[in-house]
Amino acid sequence: MSKRITHGSLKVSQELDNFLTDELLPGLDINPDAFWESFERVLDEFGPRNKELLAKRTEIQKTIDNWHISKKGSPHNHDEYVNFLKEIGYLLEEGDDFEITTQNVDEEIALVAGAQLVVPIMNARFSLNATNARWGSLYDALYGTDMISEEEGAEKSGPYNPVRGNKVIEFSKNFLDESVPLSSGKYADVTGFKINKGSLEISTSDQSFTELKDESQFIGFTGDSDNPSSILFKNNNLHIEIEIDSEDSIGKDDPANIKDICVESAVTAIQDLEDSVAAVDAEDKSLGYRNWLGLMKGDLKETFFKGGEEMTRTLNEDRNYSDKNGQEITLPGRSVLLVRNVGHLMTNPAILDGNNNEVPEGIMDAMFTICIGKHDLLKEGKQSNSRTGSIYIVKPKMHGPEEVKFTCDLFAKVEQELGLDPLTVKIGIMDEERRTTVNLKECIRVASDRVIFINTGFLDRTGDEIHTSMEAGPVVPKAEMKQQSWIAAYEDWNVDIGLETGFKGKAQIGKGMWAMPDEMLGMYENKSTHPEAGANCAWVPSPTAATLHAIHYHKVSVSERQEELISRPRADLKDILSIPLLENPESLTPEVIQTELDNNCQGILGYVVRWVDLGVGCSKVPDINNVGLMEDRATCRISSQHIANWIHHNLITENQVEETMKKMALVVDQQNAGDPEYIAMGPNFNGISFSAALDLAVKGRTQPSGYTEPILHSKRLQVKS
Numbered sequence: 001m002s003k004r005i006t007h008g009s010l011k012v013s014q015e016l017d018n019f020l021t022d023e024l025l026p027g028l029d030i031n032p033d034a035f036w037e038s039f040e041r042v043l044d045e046f047g048p049r050n051k052e053l054l055a056k057r058t059e060i061q062k063t064i065d066n067w068h069i070s071k072k073g074s075p076h077n078h079d080e081y082v083n084f085l086k087e088i089g090y091l092l093e094e095g096d097d098f099e100i101t102t103q104n105v106d107e108e109i110a111l112v113a114g115a116q117l118v119v120p121i122m123n124a125r126f127s128l129n130a131t132n133a134r135w136g137s138l139y140d141a142l143y144g145t146d147m148i149s150e151e152e153g154a155e156k157s158g159p160y161n162p163v164r165g166n167k168v169i170e171f172s173k174n175f176l177d178e179s180v181p182l183s184s185g186k187y188a189d190v191t192g193f194k195i196n197k198g199s200l201e202i203s204t205s206d207q208s209f210t211e212l213k214d215e216s217q218f219i220g221f222t223g224d225s226d227n228p229s230s231i232l233f234k235n236n237n238l239h240i241e242i243e244i245d246s247e248d249s250i251g252k253d254d255p256a257n258i259k260d261i262c263v264e265s266a267v268t269a270i271q272d273l274e275d276s277v278a279a280v281d282a283e284d285k286s287l288g289y290r291n292w293l294g295l296m297k298g299d300l301k302e303t304f305f306k307g308g309e310e311m312t313r314t315l316n317e318d319r320n321y322s323d324k325n326g327q328e329i330t331l332p333g334r335s336v337l338l339v340r341n342v343g344h345l346m347t348n349p350a351i352l353d354g355n356n357n358e359v360p361e362g363i364m365d366a367m368f369t370i371c372i373g374k375h376d377l378l379k380e381g382k383q384s385n386s387r388t389g390s391i392y393i394v395k396p397k398m399h400g401p402e403e404v405k406f407t408c409d410l411f412a413k414v415e416q417e418l419g420l421d422p423l424t425v426k427i428g429i430m431d432e433e434r435r436t437t438v439n440l441k442e443c444i445r446v447a448s449d450r451v452i453f454i455n456t457g458f459l460d461r462t463g464d465e466i467h468t469s470m471e472a473g474p475v476v477p478k479a480e481m482k483q484q485s486w487i488a489a490y491e492d493w494n495v496d497i498g499l500e501t502g503f504k505g506k507a508q509i510g511k512g513m514w515a516m517p518d519e520m521l522g523m524y525e526n527k528s529t530h531p532e533a534g535a536n537c538a539w540v541p542s543p544t545a546a547t548l549h550a551i552h553y554h555k556v557s558v559s560e561r562q563e564e565l566i567s568r569p570r571a572d573l574k575d576i577l578s579i580p581l582l583e584n585p586e587s588l589t590p591e592v593i594q595t596e597l598d599n600n601c602q603g604i605l606g607y608v609v610r611w612v613d614l615g616v617g618c619s620k621v622p623d624i625n626n627v628g629l630m631e632d633r634a635t636c637r638i639s640s641q642h643i644a645n646w647i648h649h650n651l652i653t654e655n656q657v658e659e660t661m662k663k664m665a666l667v668v669d670q671q672n673a674g675d676p677e678y679i680a681m682g683p684n685f686n687g688i689s690f691s692a693a694l695d696l697a698v699k700g701r702t703q704p705s706g707y708t709e710p711i712l713h714s715k716r717l718q719v720k721s
Contacts, residue, residue, distance in 0.1 A: 002282060007036035009354030010043075013282030016350045020368075024293055028374055029419065038417035039351075039367050043359060046410050050344055050360045053403055057705060060435075061468070063088050068471035076472070076581070078574060085438075085577070092401070092439050099502025100448045102426060104388040108336040109452050110506050112237045113536035113558035114267035115546040117335065118513065120276040120618050121288045124302040125313060129543055131295060132316045133266035134335045135241075136547030138175070139250070140260075142168040145520035145544060165250065172261045179240060179554040180233040181213045190256045193244065195225035198324045205255060220321035220329055232321050236557050238550060239264040239331065266546035268508070268537060269335040270428075271295065273365055274342045274396050275460075275632045276618030278611050280713045281720065282350035285361075289368050292339055296376040298383055318383065336392075337385050338428060338453070339373075341365035343397030344406070346709050349717075362395075363410065369393060370414050370425055377424070389421075392452060394428035397460065397707070400435040401442040408447050428453030428508075431494050432460035432634075433705070434468050438576060440497045454503070455510030455537075456494045458487065463637035465580065466645050467706030474582045474649040477596050478642055481580055489575035495534040496570045504562045511538040515630045517620055520548055531556040534565045541630045585651060594660070597652055599624050600639040602664040605681070605693045607631040609668060612689040612715045613679050622671045624664075636696065636708050644700030654698050661685075661694050688715050 004011040021032045067084055071077075085091040108114075119130035142148050143156065143164060148171065150156060154164040173187040182190075185204050192203040200218040202210045212218055212233075219239065223229030233240045241262040245251040251259030273279065273288050294300025295315070303312045316333035323329050342365055347358035373391035376384055386392070395407050404427075411425040427450050429436070429443055436443055444451055465486065466475050476484065491511070498509040511530040514523045523540075527549055530538035536558045540546045582588070606621040620628040629635070646652045665681040672678040681690045692715035696708055703710060 004352070007033070008040050010036060010040060010359075011352040011356070012036070013350045015286050016282040019286045019290060023290065024368070024372060027297075027378070028371070030371070035367075035371070038414075042367060042410070042413055042417060043353060043363060045413060046363055046406070047353065047360060049406055050363065053344060053399075053406060054704070056402075057399055060088060060090055061705070064090070064468060065471045068469065068473075076579065078577070082574075082577060090400075090435060090438075092442055094441050095445060097500070098445060098448060100444065100451055100506055102448070102450055102452055102506060103423065104390050105426065105452055105506065106336050106386050106388050106390065108267045108332075109392070109508055112267050113531060113553050114238055115265055115540045115549040115553070116508075116510060116537040117266040117269040117543065117546055118272055118276065118340075118539050119269060121271040121273055121291050121339070122277045122279060122284065122617070124291050124294070124300060125304055127271055127291050127295060128300060128302055128313045128315065130266065130269040130271070131334045131337060132313075133269065133543035133546050134264065134316070134333060135262050135319070136265040136543055136550075138172050138261040138263050138547060139165075139168050141520075141544045141547040142171055145548070146518070147171075147520050147524060147548060160249075169250075169254070169258075175551060175554070176240070176242075176261065179235045180217045182210050183213045184210050187256075192256055193221075193228055193231050193242070195221055195228060195324065200231065200324070218324060220323045222321055225322075225326070230321075235554050236559075238267070238553055240554075263547055263550050265550045266335045266540070266543065268338060270338045270340050270394055272340045272618075273369070274340045275634055278615040278617040278712070278716055279348075280716045281348070284615070285348060285350050285364070285368075289372060292369060293372045293375065295337060296372050296385060298379070334385075338392035338394050339369050340394040340396060340428075341369060343395070344403060345397065345704060345707060346713065362407075366393070366410050366414050367418075370411070370420070371418055373425075374418065374420065377420075389424065390452075391420075391425045392428065393425055394430060394453060396430040397433055397705075398429065398436055398443070399433050399705075400439050401446045404429060404436075404443045405446040408450060411450070423450050426450050426452040428455075430455055430457055430460075432457035433464045434461070437461070437490055437493065438573065440494065441501060444497065444501045448501070451507060453508040453510060454494060454498050455508070455535075455539075456491050456512055457634065458482070458491075458512050459634035459638055461490065462487075463634065463641045463706050466638070466641040467701075467703075469579045469581075470641075470645060470648060470701055472579050472581060474585050474651055475580050475642065475645050476582050477588075477592070478600070478638065484578070484580040485575040486578050486580060489571040489573075491533065492571035493573075493576055495565060496568070499534065499562055499566045500570070504559070504566070508537045509535050511535040513539040513630065514541060514545060514549075515635070516627065517541040517545065517630055518628050520545060524548055524551070528552045528555065531558045532561060534558065534562045536562070585649070588651070593646075593651055597643065597646075597657065597660050598664060600643050601657070601660045601693075601697070602667055603629075603631070603639045604636055604643075604696055605661065605664050605668045605690070606671065607636050608693040608696065608712070609672075609679075609681060609689040611712055612692050612719055613687075614677060615716065615720075624667070626671065633708050633712070637706060640696040640700040640703075640708060641706045643697040644706075647698065648701055657697050658694060661690070661697070665690055665693075688718050691715065 003014040005017045117130040176187045189205045194201045220232040221228040231242045243260045245259040246257040248259035251257045301314045318333045346361045348361040351359045602624045610616040618632040621631040669680040
């Protein structure tokens with residue numbers, strides 16, 4: 001533990017104090033003493049409220065547990081259950097209809113539907129990659145993934161394969177035919193482009209000329225009007241750029257000298273301080289805040305070695321074009337960034353209060369990330385993250401409107417203390433806890449003047465589903481969870497409530513992550529359901545995935561789809577409140593139960609060993625079948641709660657779990673055998689990471705809301721000490 005500096009009643013880690021004084025505050029109209037005085041005032045007002053809200057969570061959960069215990073042996077009565085939830089204040093009465101009134105929202109959030117990246121902010125290289133993923137090469141995304149079959153000589157290994165390259169070009173030109181169609185002919189027949197008196201003139205292989213079917217889709221160009229180096233189109237509010245170069249290795253062999261097709265990809269990105277990072281102390285928090293500061297000031301850079309060559313990554317510049325009349329236009333070169341703070345539960349030893357207690361980490365995040373955001377507001381130029389003067393914070397794991405109101409009040413207080421205009425800070429509400437889902441309209445109501453985002457998060461939502469109904473009975477196997485009636489209703493309900501409260505054209509309605517980063521064909525074949533569901537953003541695991549998912553938003557006009565959905569009946573609350581119970585536990589054979597346990601234990605171990613030993617909060621972890629999955633605390637929460645539920649209802653025993661953990665630890669050790677930083681768990685199974693994984697399973701029922709953070713943070717701090 002580093003030395004602490006005293007500021008009033010606060011005792012601040014020297015590392016965090018130095019970061020604030022030497023890096024964060026220079027250039028702002030705030031001095032260190034004033035900052036810490038403000039922090040104290042905020043903490044004094046909101047620390048006790050934070051504690052009360054957590055106590056209310058615990059009390060509600062105990063009441064629900066006792067109700068289920070009292071009903072054991074009786075068939076589940078839904079109407080009786082709903083009345084009970086209303087009586088205890090879990091399910092609230094809805095108020096009158098309303099629409100959100102949030103102002104000064106960037107069009108990327110309000111109007112543009114597209115892919116959204118979520119990236120661990122403690123890794124500067126990843127943060128830069130995500131921010132720069134606003135634009136992506138379609139040729140590269142197709143060539144390097146399983147989107148293009150390797151059959152018929154189209155292998156992707158080794159040097160450039162022209163057979164594969166031709167398949168990429170064919171796919172890409174078909175994409176142009178669908179997205180920006182010609183009035184006649186196909187892009188495969190195009191031999192050149194020319195801007196003639198403000199119109200795009202397109203020559204073809206039969207010596208004739210054609211034009212766009214919809215001339216308004218031509219936005220601009222670069223280079224000379226008679227010999228342009230790129231052509232810029234727009235479809236469904238997203239841009240497509242054809243890059244032209246007759247001397248390029250690809251362009252020289254193309255009839256129109258097209259060297260690449262660049263598509264607007266990750267329009268927005270969430271820089272994450274929560275589920276995808278392992279931040280447990282001042283050192284970790286300072287690193288995350290430092291990277292957010294670099295992004296907001298625009299000077300973040302990272303030097304690294306790739307293929308033996310030193311490279312330095314910085315933020316992309318904006319992109320300049322001439323419009324059809326020759327006037328200059330500028331498009332952003334970077335994603336619009338949101339930052340995800342932590343929830344209300346955890347505290348952090350970076351700052352101690354007057355009683356030597358760790359301060360709530362969510363309050364600390366609010367003060368620091370908003371203060372850092374002031375640097376972006378001061379730029380007031382085209383290089384700004386927000387061109388409308390807003391700071392965007394996504395807030396996770398809130399339980400109901402009371403907790404959303406707490407966050408809005410906290411943001412208002414921080415705005416006041418830091419000299420910001422009221423409502424500068426916008427809130428993204430993550431709909432991932434059941435008490436928020438069933439009261440979503442009221443959650444939005446209390447944030448109606450600053451909300452810019454709601455989304456569904458199946459993983460955390462499932463973890464909370466299991467934990468909330470822990471005493472009701474054993475739940476279905478994980479593979480059956482997505483077939484339960486509550487999940488489809490939950491996904492529709494989120495869109496229905498968002499549209500009902502006026503999100504169309506004002507805010508984002510989001511969908512969850514594609515968790516298999518190596519299986520892009522699967523993503524392409526499945527993730528079109530998100531824009532079709534009326535969601536104007538959905539999470540992707542990589543810049544490449546963002547480029548490929550962008551294709552879906554060219555195929556589906558989300559704005560038109562939302563207009564169609566506004567009039568449909570709202571999803572049924574009865575379905576949302578249906579509990580995913582295993583109707584006939586005796587039908588599960590010992591072999592099926594053990595297979596489920598093997599899968600859960602392997603997933604927990606593969607993730608936890610990297611979190612605890614290496615401080616990696618999100619990574620591609622091989623599952624039991626060696627398929628790489630993006631794992632974070634949400635996936636771990638499901639697995640740990642599922643095991644805890646089956647232990648509690650006697651489908652498995654704690655001894656069985658421990659023996660399975662040992663067996664699966666050896667599997668995980670083998671999967672990581674090629675990693676020089678990896679610390680094997682077997683054959684002794686006496687390491688901190690193994691004990692963390694075991695605790696998450698056998699102690700899962702007693703963890704607050706079923707969260708993994710308390711155990712993971714405690715074990716990681718052990719390793720660091």
